[in-house]
Amino acid sequence: MSASEAVRLIPSGGRVLVQGGSATPQTLVKAMTERAGELRDVEVVHLHTEGYAEYAKEEYMDSFRTNAFFIGGNIRKNVQAGFAQYIPIFLSDIPTLFRSGQMPLDVALVQVSPPDKHGYCSLGVSVDIVRAGVDKAKYVIAQVNPQMPRTFGDALINLKQIDALVEVDEPLYEMQLAEPTEEEAAIGRFIAEMIPDGATLQMGIGGIPNAVLDYMHNHKDLGIHTEMFAEGVISLVEKGVINGRKKLLNPGKIVSGFAMGTRRLYDFMDNNPEVVMMDIAYVNDTANIRKNPSVIAINSAIEVDITGQICADSIGSRMFSGVGGQMDFMRGAALSDGGKPITALQSVTHKGVSKITPMLKEGAGVVTTRAHARYVVTEYGVAELFGKNLAQRAKAMIDIAHPDHREELERHAWDRFGKSFGVYSLGGISELV
Numbered sequence: 001m002s003a004s005e006a007v008r009l010i011p012s013g014g015r016v017l018v019q020g021g022s023a024t025p026q027t028l029v030k031a032m033t034e035r036a037g038e039l040r041d042v043e044v045v046h047l048h049t050e051g052y053a054e055y056a057k058e059e060y061m062d063s064f065r066t067n068a069f070f071i072g073g074n075i076r077k078n079v080q081a082g083f084a085q086y087i088p089i090f091l092s093d094i095p096t097l098f099r100s101g102q103m104p105l106d107v108a109l110v111q112v113s114p115p116d117k118h119g120y121c122s123l124g125v126s127v128d129i130v131r132a133g134v135d136k137a138k139y140v141i142a143q144v145n146p147q148m149p150r151t152f153g154d155a156l157i158n159l160k161q162i163d164a165l166v167e168v169d170e171p172l173y174e175m176q177l178a179e180p181t182e183e184e185a186a187i188g189r190f191i192a193e194m195i196p197d198g199a200t201l202q203m204g205i206g207g208i209p210n211a212v213l214d215y216m217h218n219h220k221d222l223g224i225h226t227e228m229f230a231e232g233v234i235s236l237v238e239k240g241v242i243n244g245r246k247k248l249l250n251p252g253k254i255v256s257g258f259a260m261g262t263r264r265l266y267d268f269m270d271n272n273p274e275v276v277m278m279d280i281a282y283v284n285d286t287a288n289i290r291k292n293p294s295v296i297a298i299n300s301a302i303e304v305d306i307t308g309q310i311c312a313d314s315i316g317s318r319m320f321s322g323v324g325g326q327m328d329f330m331r332g333a334a335l336s337d338g339g340k341p342i343t344a345l346q347s348v349t350h351k352g353v354s355k356i357t358p359m360l361k362e363g364a365g366v367v368t369t370r371a372h373a374r375y376v377v378t379e380y381g382v383a384e385l386f387g388k389n390l391a392q393r394a395k396a397m398i399d400i401a402h403p404d405h406r407e408e409l410e411r412h413a414w415d416r417f418g419k420s421f422g423v424y425s426l427g428g429i430s431e432l433v
Contacts, residue, residue: 003031006164007109009139012040014106017098017133020047020072021228022173022260023126025111025143027166029055032109036063045087045103047094047129048072048322050173056084069094069129070322079319088313088365091227091257091325092284095132108137111168112157113148119159124148125172125266127155127277128227128257139163147171149270151277153255174262177231180211183346186379188212191298194340194375194382197221198246200292202329205230205260208344209298216241223247224254225292227284227325231265237274249291250276257283284325289332290339297333299326301345301376302364303355306394306413308373308385309366310343317363330372340375343368347378347402354405356397358412376400391417391424398425 010016010032019025032042033055043065044055053074055064058081066084068075069091078084089097097103110130112121121144123130131154134140140157141164159165180188188211195201195216200223203209213232216222223244224233233254236242244252257280259265269275282288289295301312302320313322333339345355356378360366376383376397383396394413398406413421 001164001166003027003143003166004034006141006166007031007035009141009164010035010039010042010107012042015043015045015104017105017108017130017137018044018046018049019108019110019123019126019130020049020128021126021258022050022175023111023124023148023258024049024051024173025109026051026170027143027168028109028141029053033060033064036060039063041065043067045069049074058083068322070324071319076320086319086322088323090284090323090328091128091280092328094129095279095281098129098132098136105133105137107139107141108133110134110140110142111145111148112142113150114144114146115159116150120156121159121162122148122150122152123155123157123277124151125260125269125277126258127151127153128280131279132281134161142166143168145169145172147266149266151269151275152273153276154279154282155277171263172266175205175230175260176262178205178207178210180207180214183379184208184211185214187344187346187377189215190377190382191342191344192216194342195219195296196294196338199223199294199296200225200247200336201296201298202226202333203298204228204300206300208300212298221245223292224256225249225283225289225295226255227257227280227329229254229256229259231261231268234265234268247292249288255283280325284328286328286332286335289329290335292336294338294340295333295336296339297329297341299330299343301343301355303357303360304343304345304376304397305357305360306397306409307390308370308376308393308397309360310368310373311360311364312367313365314363316361323367326367327372330368334372334374341372342375342377343373344377347380347400348405352404354402354409356401356405356409358409358416391421394421395425
């Protein structure tokens with residue numbers, strides 16, 4: 001049927017789940033928004049989406065209430081202006097909301113590959129929270145797109161489970177591979193030196209993850225178990241560096257919840273039995289993450305204070321992204337035999353403001369607590385925090401801050417920790433006499 005016919009399954013007062021990332025079903029989302037004049041009080045929930053998101057604008061607030069589990073760039077201004085809202089939650093916990101009935105779903109809007117001869121379509125590049133959504137929603141509306149790669153694992157959905165089908169033939173959203181800056185390259189080199197052969201990697205997209213991968217070509221027997229991945233891994237797979245041989249859980253498989261990249265990545269994933277796209281409740285379960293040896297979890301931050309508190313979801317009280325799966329993997333990596341939870345960030349913003357701060361901004365969200373923080377890496381080095389007291393942590397963090405900000409950070413540390421900071425920063429109490 002047409003998209004306008006299909007979205008008539010959406011009721012006023014209902015809740016709609018929209019598949020996210022590169023799989024965002026643009027045609028269906030537009031058709032839903034076009035019904036704004038006849039719909040009222042429809043709750044729209046999703047992870048970060050790409051492309052069209054008019055439903056989150058102020059003029060549609062009577063028709064649609066947006067509750068995002070993660071804030072993408074297409075709705076960020078609307079959330080910050082109060083036209084849409086954010087639900088703080090670990091990524092691994094979202095499927096439980098659907099499966100438990102605490103957040104019942106009326107409709108799931110998804111994008112799938114064409115069915116095979118047995119009637120099975122694939123959720124393709126985005127399985128994450130959507131697997132639970134299609135299993136529990138009263139109605140599933142799918143746009144069937146031949147450009148969606150066919151993936152395996154928890155991705156398969158039978159036509160019998162789909163209530164309305166809309167044929168489209170349109171490119172998936174593409175995210176270009178970011179070229180690392182000089183600072184990102186330095187961070188990547190430091191992190192690559194921390195990764196042993198046989199490690200299992202969790203990393204996202206962007207300049208720093210790409211820089212890490214650039215320095216990994218001489219490594220051996222690496223594996224992937226990650227909430228998401230991008231095309232930076234492809235060359236290492238083709239070279240045999242990433243083969244998953246040392247993994248204890250899903251050996252030989254690239255395990256992920258969703259993926260974002262260009263057509264090169266989507267073609268790599270298509271009908272590739274090496275790639276297993278799984279329910280995020282499985283991927284991000286710390287009990288599963290820790291089963292693999294030497295899990296290296298690489299996550300980003302907006303700012304980190306000198307005691308190791310990590311803010312990754314807001315700039316002060318202004319929401320920017322979300323909790324996501326950072327804590328799932330930070331803890332899972334810490335519990336893995338030989339694992340290393342790593343927070344990577346440039347030392348300053350593009351305006352020269354230090355990202356290593358005496359204290360987090362007022363209203364900033366602590367995504368990773370100081371007790372969970374183990375390694376923080378900037379272009380100036382690695383701060384190892386595990387087992388260190390607050391004064392020792394301050395010294396380690398100041399050492400990797402931008403040189404222009406170290407003196408000011410030291411003054412704050414002296415004011416906060418007194419002589420005990422001097423003991424650790426100068427090497428001993430005798431230096432203070």
